Amino acid sequence: LPTSADSPVHLGPARLFPALPAEAAAQLERLGAVLAAVRPLKAKHLRDLPQAVSELSHALTDERGSGFSPDYMASPRFLTAYLSYFLPWNLYRLTRLFSGLALDLADGARITDLGSGPLTVPLALWLARPGLRGRALSFTCLDKSVGAMKAGLAIFHGLAGESPWRFHLVSGPATRLPRETADLVSAAFVLNEIAPPGRGRQAPDLERLAEQLARGLSPHSRLLVAEPGTRLAARRLSSLRHALIEHGISPLAPCTHAANCPLPGTGQSGWCHFNFDTMGAPNWLASLSAKAGLTKRNISLSFLAAAPGPIAGAPTMVRAVSEPFPLAGERYGVYGCAEPGLVLLAGTRERLPRPGEALTPAWPESPQRDAKSGAAVIEVKDEPAKRRGMTGAKPGPNAGPRPAAKAEPRAGPKKEEPVKGREAGGPKAGPKPGPKPEHKAGAKPGRAPRQGSKPGRKPARKPEKK
Ligand SMILES: C[S@@+](CC[C@H](N)C(=O)[O-])C[C@H]1O[C@@H](n2cnc3c(N)ncnc32)[C@H](O)[C@@H]1O
Numbered sequence: 001l002p003t004s005a006d007s008p009v010h011l012g013p014a015r016l017f018p019a020l021p022a023e024a025a026a027q028l029e030r031l032g033a034v035l036a037a038v039r040p041l042k043a044k045h046l047r048d049l050p051q052a053v054s055e056l057s058h059a060l061t062d063e064r065g066s067g068f069s070p071d072y073m074a075s076p077r078f079l080t081a082y083l084s085y086f087l088p089w090n091l092y093r094l095t096r097l098f099s100g101l102a103l104d105l106a107d108g109a110r111i112t113d114l115g116s117g118p119l120t121v122p123l124a125l126w127l128a129r130p131g132l133r134g135r136a137l138s139f140t141c142l143d144k145s146v147g148a149m150k151a152g153l154a155i156f157h158g159l160a161g162e163s164p165w166r167f168h169l170v171s172g173p174a175t176r177l178p179r180e181t182a183d184l185v186s187a188a189f190v191l192n193e194i195a196p197p198g199r200g201r202q203a204p205d206l207e208r209l210a211e212q213l214a215r216g217l218s219p220h221s222r223l224l225v226a227e228p229g230t231r232l233a234a235r236r237l238s239s240l241r242h243a244l245i246e247h248g249i250s251p252l253a254p255c256t257h258a259a260n261c262p263l264p265g266t267g268q269s270g271w272c273h274f275n276f277d278t279m280g281a282p283n284w285l286a287s288l289s290a291k292a293g294l295t296k297r298n299i300s301l302s303f304l305a306a307a308p309g310p311i312a313g314a315p316t317m318v319r320a321v322s323e324p325f326p327l328a329g330e331r332y333g334v335y336g337c338a339e340p341g342l343v344l345l346a347g348t349r350e351r352l353p354r355p356g357e358a359l360t361p362a363w364p365e366s367p368q369r370d371a372k373s374g375a376a377v378i379e380v381k382d383e384p385a386k387r388r389g390m391t392g393a394k395p396g397p398n399a400g401p402r403p404a405a406k407a408e409p410r411a412g413p414k415k416e417e418p419v420k421g422r423e424a425g426g427p428k429a430g431p432k433p434g435p436k437p438e439h440k441a442g443a444k445p446g447r448a449p450r451q452g453s454k455p456g457r458k459p460a461r462k463p464e465k466k
Contacts (some may be wrong), residue, residue, distance in 0.1 A: 015357050016319075017096045017301075018100045024099070027159060028091060028285075031159065031437055032282060032285070034155055035083060037158060049292075051292075053085040054292045066309030084288060085285070085288060085289065090189060091120060091127060092285075094128070095130075098129060101253065105132055105184060109184070111125075111140070113141045115142065115187055116152070116169075118149065118152030119141055119155070119329075120188055122165065123159070126165070133160065133165075136164045137166070138168070139181070149171075153169065160333075175208075177215065181218040183220070184222050186223075190233070191227055192233060198438065203237070208286050209240065209243070210249070211243075213249070214248065219308050220307075224304070226301060229300025229301050231265045234265045234272050235266060237272070238265060238271070239264070240304070242260075242261070244260055244306055250306060251311070252305045253305040254272065254305075255336060256313065256337070256339065260341075263335075270342075274355045275299070276356070278297060314339075317360050319338070320359070323354075342375040343376050343456040344370045344375040344378070346378070350384070352380055361380055
């Protein structure tokens, strides 16, 4: 990770989620044998594995369902299911994510991983960033399940062999961060589980969590929070982003700005998440997934990379979030996020960016507004190949540090001339004035209408089942 305050580097490059590197794909394929060695299964347990995976998937996905047990890692059957299915799919997601971020960790860097489970984040870093493998990194992993962390450690040694990486496994609450700050604080797929004591499965106190995270970061640290791409998880992440900004922690990616989130997942608004393919996922994992009735052709993820202090924002940069959907005629649209709010990128299908790609289109003086969503309509004229030379891992054109990572309430988009000649459809409501932090108890997951689920706004893929 960048360690110099005077070279603020965006963690969000032009293209998030690049294809899985070939070496990482080979290592993930090898993980099957490593798992079999670390956790050998009797024939009857092997036969039961798809059923256990399916049960755990339902318990975790229908998270308010009666089957959910917050201590599933303590059950040997479910721990095996987690290691065999959830761990590798989370590794796949995080490896794609880490491969696309401008991550670097110096020799001697400290990493704190909250709700580490089977050390998924360290394992994904090892897979995604071969350049870090020879460095002396020190991980503090926090989880209430010491069994999961120990299994993860055995898997790490099975994959990495001799390694200069050191692990301190701490059994206890995920939010009890060490007093010493870390260069990277990470939390993957834990927000849904870390409710305060006595609150069962209810929403975590995100304001308190933001405060705790802020204390764990030094001025040069980075924070990374990853969640499944569900509406509920993305809404929590958007609320956490809001609370972090209040504590002076600025978003670096996927956001290109520290203004209010235009896809907070509240009410009828869309939610910020990225779908991508599963190319390169191991064959053994595809086979287990199919047996469990959970075949995956695409996966989704929401995440937030953030850092203390002001950021170099890029007000004209747009991060594509949705998949392309048809507009009237031969044209297509993609929803994107930018500092001024929600954007509808419009153009021919070949010119439109893929989810996660950032581009800096020419902004008209006063853009037209999409009648349904209120998004500013921006034409994409450049070919993708030309764009690649336009944005990079560096900050945007206005890279000067900006003061104050404070979220000011932003007025909703002005309703201007609706775009003519487009098919009807799109989110019912325009972007809300700002993310409504999800407060305290009882946030219902509700129905999860997909962004663009109306005619003419159909994303190409279905939301993923965990
Ligand atoms: C879905 S798993 C994610 C594990 C890992 N980060 C990954 O990406 O695969 C959630 C983890 O959070 C842990 N956890 C949940 N609530 C916790 C709490 N209050 N304190 C400590 N650990 C907790 C669980 O034991 C579990 O290992």
